[in-house]
Amino acid sequence: MKGRVTATRPAGENHQVVTVVGGAARPHMQRPCPRCPWRVDATGEFPAEAFRHSASTSYDMAESVFSCHEAGMEATRTCAGFLLRGADHNLAVRLGTLSGRYDLTAVTDGGHELHASYRAMAIANGVSPSDPILAPCRSRQNGELL
Numbered sequence: 001m002k003g004r005v006t007a008t009r010p011a012g013e014n015h016q017v018v019t020v021v022g023g024a025a026r027p028h029m030q031r032p033c034p035r036c037p038w039r040v041d042a043t044g045e046f047p048a049e050a051f052r053h054s055a056s057t058s059y060d061m062a063e064s065v066f067s068c069h070e071a072g073m074e075a076t077r078t079c080a081g082f083l084l085r086g087a088d089h090n091l092a093v094r095l096g097t098l099s100g101r102y103d104l105t106a107v108t109d110g111g112h113e114l115h116a117s118y119r120a121m122a123i124a125n126g127v128s129p130s131d132p133i134l135a136p137c138r139s140r141q142n143g144e145l146l
Contacts, residue, residue, distance in 0.1 A: 012047030028078040031110035038081020048126030058118035089138035
């Protein structure tokens, strides 16, 4: 099934953030791809504006997910890094897990260090810690959802 583009926002000179509804039969990646923004060793691959546009995926009860940029718009898949570090609070992922759409036991970090949260990833990539877009971002600290 082909996804439908519902929004496109510029995020720097050579980047954009695209919102896609629907997509591939395989709903998620099993490990972060080589340039996955959740990987610490990929910090700086994407401009800060891209992280500002996608911050809402980490808000409490979010209905949109952070998708893998390498899967593309034709075969959209939820990002493995997001599932491992940023999806505990996400309503779409919670419902997808309960329905069997997502198999979180099949997702691994692939041996790569990942940013601890969306907020940490965005700040590492140039978003100001005081930017109001990050204020509603949820994360875990010592096992507790904040």
